[in-house]
Amino acid sequence: MSQARFEFWYDFSSPFAYLGSTQVEALAARCQATIEWRPFLLGGLFKLIGTPDVPLFTWSEAKRRYTMLDMQRHADLYGVPFRWPSHFPLLTVAPLRLALAAGPDIARLSRGVFHAFWAEDRDISKPEELTAVCTSLGLPAELVGRTQDPAIKEALKRSTEEARDRGLCGAPSFVVGSEVFWGQDRLHFVERALRGQAPTP
Amino acid sequence: MSQARFEFWYDFSSPFAYLGSTQVEALAARCQATIEWRPFLLGGLFKLIGTPDVPLFTWSEAKRRYTMLDMQRHADLYGVPFRWPSHFPLLTVAPLRLALAAGPDIARLSRGVFHAFWAEDRDISKPEELTAVCTSLGLPAELVGRTQDPAIKEALKRSTEEARDRGLCGAPSFVVGSEVFWGQDRLHFVERALRGQAPTP
Numbered sequence: 001m002s003q004a005r006f007e008f009w010y011d012f013s014s015p016f017a018y019l020g021s022t023q024v025e026a027l028a029a030r031c032q033a034t035i036e037w038r039p040f041l042l043g044g045l046f047k048l049i050g051t052p053d054v055p056l057f058t059w060s061e062a063k064r065r066y067t068m069l070d071m072q073r074h075a076d077l078y079g080v081p082f083r084w085p086s087h088f089p090l091l092t093v094a095p096l097r098l099a100l101a102a103g104p105d106i107a108r109l110s111r112g113v114f115h116a117f118w119a120e121d122r123d124i125s126k127p128e129e130l131t132a133v134c135t136s137l138g139l140p141a142e143l144v145g146r147t148q149d150p151a152i153k154e155a156l157k158r159s160t161e162e163a164r165d166r167g168l169c170g171a172p173s174f175v176v177g178s179e180v181f182w183g184q185d186r187l188h189f190v191e192r193a194l195r196g197q198a199p200t201p
Numbered sequence: 202m203s204q205a206r207f208e209f210w211y212d213f214s215s216p217f218a219y220l221g222s223t224q225v226e227a228l229a230a231r232c233q234a235t236i237e238w239r240p241f242l243l244g245g246l247f248k249l250i251g252t253p254d255v256p257l258f259t260w261s262e263a264k265r266r267y268t269m270l271d272m273q274r275h276a277d278l279y280g281v282p283f284r285w286p287s288h289f290p291l292l293t294v295a296p297l298r299l300a301l302a303a304g305p306d307i308a309r310l311s312r313g314v315f316h317a318f319w320a321e322d323r324d325i326s327k328p329e330e331l332t333a334v335c336t337s338l339g340l341p342a343e344l345v346g347r348t349q350d351p352a353i354k355e356a357l358k359r360s361t362e363e364a365r366d367r368g369l370c371g372a373p374s375f376v377v378g379s380e381v382f383w384g385q386d387r388l389h390f391v392e393r394a395l396r397g398q399a400p401t402p
Contacts, residue, residue, distance in 0.1 A: 049261040060250040063370040066383055073390060169264040182267055185386055189274060 004033035004194045007175040009163060010110070011042035012092045015071050015082070018118040020172040020184035021111060022080045027187055031194040037106045039099040041092070042171045044160040049169060054089050074184065081119040090125045093156070094147050098130055100155050101146035105139055112137050205234035205395045208376040210364060211311070212243035213293045216272050216283070219319040221373040221385035222312060223281045228388055232395040238307045240300040242293070243372045245361040250370060255290050275385060282320035291326045294357070295348050299331055301356050302347035306340055313338050 008024050010017035028035050043053050052058045056067070068084070075082030095113045102109040112133045116122040122129050131141045146152055163173070167180055174181040176193040209225050211218035229236050244254055253259045257268070269285070276283030296314045303310040313334045317323040323330045332342045347353055364374070368381055375382040377394040 049263045051261045051264065060252045060370060062250045062365075062368055063252065065368065066370045066381065070383070070387075077390075164263075167263055167266065169261060169267045180267065182271070186271075
């Protein structure tokens with residue numbers, strides 16, 4: 001019997017990815033599906049496909065104001081904390097590499113990093129903050145040192161190129177089979193796709 | 202007793218507004234609400250707030266391809282026909298004025314124009330096509346002549362400025378009280394807002 005599964009592609013720099021990260025596990029439980037957590041560098045993908053580095057900064061004031069409100073509405077809908085970080089944008093290479101280094105603890109670590117940045121306004125580009133996140137989760141602080149490991153560096157680069165090759169255009173993205181869905185506001189489509197590929201007894 | 206109501210702001214040039222137009226009446230019925238149909242010139246709003254005239258043309262190829270797929274997914278979800286028009290972009294000043302001229306028939310006329318463009322690939326910038334739409338709906342063909350009426354011209358201009366003043370940043374937009382929601386994919390938020398302002402007996 002095959003198990004339904006989906007990939008969750010994310011960068012900690014995306015508020016929408018944070019919002020999505022708070023919902024993927026309940027979705028997976030509803031659909032009896034497994035999640036593959038796929039960190040990638042959103043700014044790197046933007047460079048590869050030709051998108052402004054921080055789209056928010058290119059928008060009209062009206063669209064920027066509306067989008068801020070829309071994020072808060074989603075946070076309220078989901079019942080999760082949300083606070084615009086004082087350090088934005090910031091470099092997420094280190095925390096993304098940390099997620100890749102976490103191995104079987106990637107989900108727990110990633111939720112912790114998302115929360116530190118989008119709920120607690122902590123500067124997740126700093127090794128000492130990442131160490132604090134690891135410690136609070138009961139994960140070894142040594143993980144942070146592995147962000148300098150050449151194999152981990154290469155893995156993040158490869159993931160970002162794979163995001164491009166798979167047709168992703170932003171974060172969060174969800175992949176079910178060969179179908180790509182973009183945005184936490186498309187999780188209902190992800191759910192329909194997962195139910196379509198329900199396990200055959 | 203006060204009746205729940207919402208405004209539906211649209212331009213026929215927007216595929217998302219077409220998709221939204223196919224859903225607003227069922228939503229209104231579920232919430233026992235009334236709809237105020239508010240045509241406005243999206244390109245005019247974009248000029249006023251500083252957005253590229255046709256955002257689609259400024260996107261990366263990956264985002265353009267994804268968005269086309271996303272539109273089709275919404276059409277499939279709603280069970281409505283959707284066909285990318287061969288005349289796109291096109292000038293929608295005439296059909297928008299026609300909607301304003303239609304008075305009490307604005308909903309019926311607007312649905313007819315949306316369908317002609319987004320399901321039947323008809324060039325709705327042409328007076329003869331607009332005449333055909335009116336005739337097929339049993340509305341007087343003379344309405345099309347009223348698109349040259351200075352008062353109607355002025356009304357469209359004022360609506361577009363009001364869209365800017367109300368904080369709109371795109372189409373479709375939905376307004377409940379002072380709350381703005383953007384996109385057919387936010388209709389669930391509109392529904393929640395309408396239920397919050399349920400009639401008091």
